[in-house]
Amino acid sequence: MQFADRLNNVETSAIRELFKLLGKPGIISFAGGFPDSAMFDVDGIQAAVNQALAEEAGAALQYGATEGYQPLREQLSQFMASKGAQGVAPENLIVTTGSQQALDLLGKTLISPGDKVIVEGPTFLATIQCFRLYGAQLISAPIDGNGVKTDELEKLIAEHQPKFVYLIPTFGNPSGAMLSLERRKKVLELAVKYQTVVVEDDPYGDLYFGEAPPPSLLNLSATVPGSRELLVHCGSLSKVLSPGLRVGWMIAPADLLAKAIMCKQFSDAHTSTFAQATAAQYLKAGRMPATLAHVRKVYAERAQAMGDALRSDLGDAIEFVQPQGGLFVWARLTGAGGKVADGNVFAKRAIDKGVAFVPGTPFFCAHPDPATLRLSFATADVAKIREGVARLAQAL
Amino acid sequence: MQFADRLNNVETSAIRELFKLLGKPGIISFAGGFPDSAMFDVDGIQAAVNQALAEEAGAALQYGATEGYQPLREQLSQFMASKGAQGVAPENLIVTTGSQQALDLLGKTLISPGDKVIVEGPTFLATIQCFRLYGAQLISAPIDGNGVKTDELEKLIAEHQPKFVYLIPTFGNPSGAMLSLERRKKVLELAVKYQTVVVEDDPYGDLYFGEAPPPSLLNLSATVPGSRELLVHCGSLSKVLSPGLRVGWMIAPADLLAKAIMCKQFSDAHTSTFAQATAAQYLKAGRMPATLAHVRKVYAERAQAMGDALRSDLGDAIEFVQPQGGLFVWARLTGAGGKVADGNVFAKRAIDKGVAFVPGTPFFCAHPDPATLRLSFATADVAKIREGVARLAQAL
Numbered sequence: 001m002q003f004a005d006r007l008n009n010v011e012t013s014a015i016r017e018l019f020k021l022l023g024k025p026g027i028i029s030f031a032g033g034f035p036d037s038a039m040f041d042v043d044g045i046q047a048a049v050n051q052a053l054a055e056e057a058g059a060a061l062q063y064g065a066t067e068g069y070q071p072l073r074e075q076l077s078q079f080m081a082s083k084g085a086q087g088v089a090p091e092n093l094i095v096t097t098g099s100q101q102a103l104d105l106l107g108k109t110l111i112s113p114g115d116k117v118i119v120e121g122p123t124f125l126a127t128i129q130c131f132r133l134y135g136a137q138l139i140s141a142p143i144d145g146n147g148v149k150t151d152e153l154e155k156l157i158a159e160h161q162p163k164f165v166y167l168i169p170t171f172g173n174p175s176g177a178m179l180s181l182e183r184r185k186k187v188l189e190l191a192v193k194y195q196t197v198v199v200e201d202d203p204y205g206d207l208y209f210g211e212a213p214p215p216s217l218l219n220l221s222a223t224v225p226g227s228r229e230l231l232v233h234c235g236s237l238s239k240v241l242s243p244g245l246r247v248g249w250m251i252a253p254a255d256l257l258a259k260a261i262m263c264k265q266f267s268d269a270h271t272s273t274f275a276q277a278t279a280a281q282y283l284k285a286g287r288m289p290a291t292l293a294h295v296r297k298v299y300a301e302r303a304q305a306m307g308d309a310l311r312s313d314l315g316d317a318i319e320f321v322q323p324q325g326g327l328f329v330w331a332r333l334t335g336a337g338g339k340v341a342d343g344n345v346f347a348k349r350a351i352d353k354g355v356a357f358v359p360g361t362p363f364f365c366a367h368p369d370p371a372t373l374r375l376s377f378a379t380a381d382v383a384k385i386r387e388g389v390a391r392l393a394q395a396l
Numbered sequence: 397m398q399f400a401d402r403l404n405n406v407e408t409s410a411i412r413e414l415f416k417l418l419g420k421p422g423i424i425s426f427a428g429g430f431p432d433s434a435m436f437d438v439d440g441i442q443a444a445v446n447q448a449l450a451e452e453a454g455a456a457l458q459y460g461a462t463e464g465y466q467p468l469r470e471q472l473s474q475f476m477a478s479k480g481a482q483g484v485a486p487e488n489l490i491v492t493t494g495s496q497q498a499l500d501l502l503g504k505t506l507i508s509p510g511d512k513v514i515v516e517g518p519t520f521l522a523t524i525q526c527f528r529l530y531g532a533q534l535i536s537a538p539i540d541g542n543g544v545k546t547d548e549l550e551k552l553i554a555e556h557q558p559k560f561v562y563l564i565p566t567f568g569n570p571s572g573a574m575l576s577l578e579r580r581k582k583v584l585e586l587a588v589k590y591q592t593v594v595v596e597d598d599p600y601g602d603l604y605f606g607e608a609p610p611p612s613l614l615n616l617s618a619t620v621p622g623s624r625e626l627l628v629h630c631g632s633l634s635k636v637l638s639p640g641l642r643v644g645w646m647i648a649p650a651d652l653l654a655k656a657i658m659c660k661q662f663s664d665a666h667t668s669t670f671a672q673a674t675a676a677q678y679l680k681a682g683r684m685p686a687t688l689a690h691v692r693k694v695y696a697e698r699a700q701a702m703g704d705a706l707r708s709d710l711g712d713a714i715e716f717v718q719p720q721g722g723l724f725v726w727a728r729l730t731g732a733g734g735k736v737a738d739g740n741v742f743a744k745r746a747i748d749k750g751v752a753f754v755p756g757t758p759f760f761c762a763h764p765d766p767a768t769l770r771l772s773f774a775t776a777d778v779a780k781i782r783e784g785v786a787r788l789a790q791a792l
Binding site for chain 1: 397398399400401402403406430431433434436438441442445446449453454455456457458459460493494496497499500504505506507508511522525526529530559593634638639640641642649651652655658659661662663664665666667668669670671673674
């Protein structure tokens with residue numbers, strides 16, 4: 001069978017091969033990029049779906065508007081307001097089938113083959129593949145512990161005139177980094193200065209462990225004239241409530257939103273109204289603050305446990321910034337003391353010792369740093385984290 | 397904002413403009429393409445979601461495999477077997493976010509800009525737009541009351557060497573036509589003779605009113621050597637159970653399925669596991685046969701009522717084949733007696749008289765027949781159907 005040319009731009013992920021090894025008995029996995037199933041508020045979701053079927057079964061089971069189920073759009077508008085986003089009316093957002101679909105719709109509406117898009121190096125793997133399927137030429141902007149380096153970003157924007165810049169500013173996958181307030185302002189100023197669209201993907205922003213992070217680019221856009229008209233913000237219930245609902249949303253300027261709705265009509269008609277009505281009832285019931293407080297507390301403990309164990313067991317063979325939120329520790333092997341300095345080699349040795357993680361190289365669209373690795377602290381409890389890190393030390 | 401070039405290939409549907417008029421008080425609508433909400437088996441779906449959350453909440457609310465939730469794939473494999481499809485193992489199908497996503501994945505995996513695709517004239521509107529977004533050049537194959545004319549189809553295949561042929565062989569939208577057994581065999585023979593992929597979209601095949609329709613192309617492929625390797629079959633729960641679940645599926649040759657899974661990974665990661673687990677429990681509970689019997693009976697009554705009323709009230713001003721299944725009467729204005737012969741003009745007059753339908757022209761990718769119209773009998777009860785047709789007669 002002859003496939004479309006666009007498939008030549010992507011390849012099946014190397015991570016998939018690694019995941020096949022996870023079935024090994026007794027393995028401790030830091031490899032996943034997902035929340036802990038044990039923390040799902042099953043009772044709350046059961047109550048929400050019961051309410052949806054009792055009150056609005058006809059609508060919850062029927063076709064719905066492509067742009068989203070109106071009661072959910074209203075709840076999401078309020079949810080965004082509760083997080084400090086001003087002026088996000090229900091009609092300023094569309095519901096997407098997970099935030100992955102927001103990426104797909106951005107690719108479909110904005111990227112012509114050969115267009116340039118700037119992403120962080122490293123960034124979310126499925127973003128790289130998604131945009132490449134639409135023919136994007138990706139440019140990698142370097143990061144440090146405070147997120148994307150805005151000086152470098154400006155140079156790249158000026159040189160490449162990208163179709164847009166894609167960032168995960170808050171506890172990003174895989175970097176876990178938190179973009180500083182100063183840099184956030186700078187990003188918005190760059191958007192205006194170069195009239196470049198900026199996409200803020202924000203699935204992790206609610207998962208902070210101590211103080212709240214700096215305001216999102218969306219929230220800050222109120223203070224940088226002209227930036228809101230160039231800003232796209234993607235949100236998701238996947239990391240805080242349930243990935244299985246596949247409920248995400250995208251806030252964007254009206255003209256882009258209209259095109260995205262048209263494309264979504266021909267992508268999946270609309271997101272499951274059954275899931276949307278359930279999510280809307282969940283938000284309406286006011287359960288989200290307690291749910292957020294719970295997941296923050298548990299992930300904070302696990303992040304601390306992993307950071308402590310890494311420092312204690314691996315010492316100067318590894319360096320990382322202790323994450324202040326999210327699901328990930330992004331680390332770098334130093335090679336100190338003649339220890340292994342290649343993430344791919346280390347990953348294979350670690351599997352032999354009974355612990356898994358993802359090496360960092362696939363997360364770079366260019367110039368990979370082979371010493372990097374991503375460790376998720378989300379799905380193992382504190383005891384398992386300590387044991388897993390001890391095994392990592394043996395694999396060094 | 398500068399959008400992707402592919403958006404130049406499509407335009408917002410003319411039907412959307414019409415639908416804005418449907419809010420008019422007291423209007424009777426034959427315009428929709430959806431099932432009647434009053435027939436949803438709410439109790440059965442409530443029981444299914446309860447079971448899913450009681451038995452498998454962790455999986456139902458978590459990320460899932462891109463190719464589909466395994467218990468649902470197993471149930472769908474059995475469902476297909478119960479409909480006479482042989483050898484459809486769970487791994488021969490993927491779950492899609494409605495069958496609309498199957499179309500999108502076919503476009504993404506198969507269509508390079510400029511590739512030719514043959515569709516029926518008329519065909520499903522969202523198919524036309526979906527494939528055009530991927531740059532397809534659509535070729536229109538004429539139909540009659542027995543579906544696509546296979547002699548004409550062969551000429552078009554030979555001339556255009558299309559990437560694939562897309563058909564809705566059983567009670568298609570909008571034509572309602574049922575492809576004859578003889579033509580079904582011929583289509584499969586053409587696939588083999590010209591080594592052309594054939595896509596069978598089959599959301600309506602279960603909605604027959606009297607005798608079962610001829611076997612699907614999928615079922616028949618067992619009798620035409622080499623045809624199964626060129627056949628794609630798309631199914632959906634939307635018309636028989638609930639569109640709001642957004643659960644469809646695609647059966648395809650292994651190499652195509654692998655590419656579609658890769659593309660789906662970057663489209664929406666996976667279809668809602670919450671909806672998939674609910675659908676799986678529904679099928680497992682054995683409720684589907686009774687549900688199908690019920691919807692067949694109700695739609696059969698409505699189709700009969702609409703056919704009778706059209707013959708009685710509009711006489712020779714209209715011609716149509718009485719549908720033997722599905723949701724639609726596809727009709728043609730004859731202009732007899734100097735009556736209106738243009739579907740678009742008639743649609744506007746009908747709105748003024750308090751009844752809505754969709755004119756036929758948007759359903760053609762080329763050579764539209766302006767005398768055509770689509771009437772859905774699905775959502776109005778028999779009394780409303782008679783009243784609506786009486787109003788149509790006044791609008792003639």
